[in-house]
Amino acid sequence: MKKDGTAGSKGPYGRDNIEALREAVAAVVARTPITDIHTHLFAPPFGGLLLYGVDELITYHYCIAEALRASDVPYDTFWNMDKRGQADLIWKELFIDRSPVSESCRGVLTALDKLGLDVASRDLAAYRAYFADADLAAHIDNVFACAGLTSVVMTNDPFDETERPVWERGFEGDERFRAALRIDPLLLDWKNTAPRLQGWGYDADAMLSPNARAEVRRFLSDWIKKTKSLYMAVSLPPTFAYPSDTEYSTLLDECVVPVAQEHNVPFAMMIGVKRNVNPGIRLAGDGVGQGDVGAVERLCAAYPDAKFMVTMLSRENQHELCVAGRKFRNLFLFGCWWFLNDPSLIEEITRMRLELLGLSVLPQHSDARVLEQVVYKWSHSRTIIAKVLADKYADLAGTGWTIDEAEIERDVARLFGGNFWNFIA
Numbered sequence: 001m002k003k004d005g006t007a008g009s010k011g012p013y014g015r016d017n018i019e020a021l022r023e024a025v026a027a028v029v030a031r032t033p034i035t036d037i038h039t040h041l042f043a044p045p046f047g048g049l050l051l052y053g054v055d056e057l058i059t060y061h062y063c064i065a066e067a068l069r070a071s072d073v074p075y076d077t078f079w080n081m082d083k084r085g086q087a088d089l090i091w092k093e094l095f096i097d098r099s100p101v102s103e104s105c106r107g108v109l110t111a112l113d114k115l116g117l118d119v120a121s122r123d124l125a126a127y128r129a130y131f132a133d134a135d136l137a138a139h140i141d142n143v144f145a146c147a148g149l150t151s152v153v154m155t156n157d158p159f160d161e162t163e164r165p166v167w168e169r170g171f172e173g174d175e176r177f178r179a180a181l182r183i184d185p186l187l188l189d190w191k192n193t194a195p196r197l198q199g200w201g202y203d204a205d206a207m208l209s210p211n212a213r214a215e216v217r218r219f220l221s222d223w224i225k226k227t228k229s230l231y232m233a234v235s236l237p238p239t240f241a242y243p244s245d246t247e248y249s250t251l252l253d254e255c256v257v258p259v260a261q262e263h264n265v266p267f268a269m270m271i272g273v274k275r276n277v278n279p280g281i282r283l284a285g286d287g288v289g290q291g292d293v294g295a296v297e298r299l300c301a302a303y304p305d306a307k308f309m310v311t312m313l314s315r316e317n318q319h320e321l322c323v324a325g326r327k328f329r330n331l332f333l334f335g336c337w338w339f340l341n342d343p344s345l346i347e348e349i350t351r352m353r354l355e356l357l358g359l360s361v362l363p364q365h366s367d368a369r370v371l372e373q374v375v376y377k378w379s380h381s382r383t384i385i386a387k388v389l390a391d392k393y394a395d396l397a398g399t400g401w402t403i404d405e406a407e408i409e410r411d412v413a414r415l416f417g418g419n420f421w422n423f424i425a
């Protein structure tokens with residue numbers, strides 16, 4: 001009941017009913033639907049690019065890295081195993097021979113549990129049978145429902161030989177699997193990318209002549225339209241510098257930012273990945289390094305009318321990035337990426353962001369590579385976000401401020417996607 005006695009939003013909550021406030025926050029956070037703005041998932045028409053099932057969960061590169069620490073199996077022996085053999089080895093090393101306390105191992109178990117499987121049985125064969133019997137369309141519905149998702153944003157790579165033909169055959173898009181155009185080869189490997197563009201009918205010489213720049217813009221425009229991409233994106237090394245005497249700096253100024261502005265799509269930068277720190281463990285072999293927040297600031301200042309989405313991989317960059325966020329309304333902070341996707345770090349970063357930037361951020365994305373990972377990533381993150389948010393409201397209540405349920409719903413809806421949709425609008 002409201003103060004005036006009419007039915008409607010519950011509350012108000014304040015200093016006199018803090019426990020009820022915390023319960024209300026937990027309930028709202030648990031039920032609010034989410035837009036997952038960065039994943040590596042794919043709609044079913046992309047076939048084998050959509051990874052799902054227990055063997056994919058267990059052979060996620062996070063788990064591979066941990067298993068190859070625990071095991072003394074030679075790397076080559078591991079990579080020569082088929083997926084099931086790799087999963088058997090990881091299961092034994094990380095789940096049977098020692099307790100699976102790491103976040104990525106716990107995540108496998110949360111996903112299985114939420115999907116209704118008996119985690120206590122430790123029966124890998126039973127889990128495999130469950131996924132083998134599943135109807136994919138119904139399973140996707142179930143996973144979206146379990147995670148509380150309305151839509152996910154894919155990572156769409158026009159340079160990928162498996163993916164590109166699906167778009168060229170005229171894939172029309174899917175309301176639940178939205179597109180984002182990933183352009184890493186264009187920015188980070190221009191020498192090898194120019195001939196590929198030429199092969200696809202874009203007259204782009206390697207010297208980046210004015211004509212080549214126009215052709216890169218045409219390529220990007222064509223693919224934004226073809227994929228209906230919500231944003232363009234790149235993953236960058238810690239050495240990313242802007243402005244700089246590099247091809248990517250020229251490509252940003254002359255191609256990417258102009259096209260982003262023309263189509264009103266943000267440019268998303270994920271900064272801080274050190275590729276191939278240990279090539280022997282392949283996709284699991286990337287590391288982290290501190291990036292330069294100054295590069296982000298200079299881009300935002302140079303192009304106040306362009307929109308930039310940024311997440312950084314190094315914990316040490318987070319505070320400086322929050323302060324940059326205070327300076328630039330065209331800078332949108334999102335997610336706790338990869339090595340930061342751990343409960344202690346998500347809590348620390350989310351708390352810092354709310355304290356420095358209020359409710360103007362998007363605290364989390366899943367980065368899921370395997371369908372069922374959205375179940376665990378969102379289950380774990382919802383718990384942490386609810387805790388941080390409840391603490392912040394409790395602090396407000398300490399001043400005498402009150403809040404009702406409808407206001408909590410409004411705030412959580414912003415954090416779980418509303419801020420993103422507003423930013424890209």
Ligand SMILES: [Zn+2]
Pocket residue numbers: 038039040367
């Ligand atoms: Zn990613």
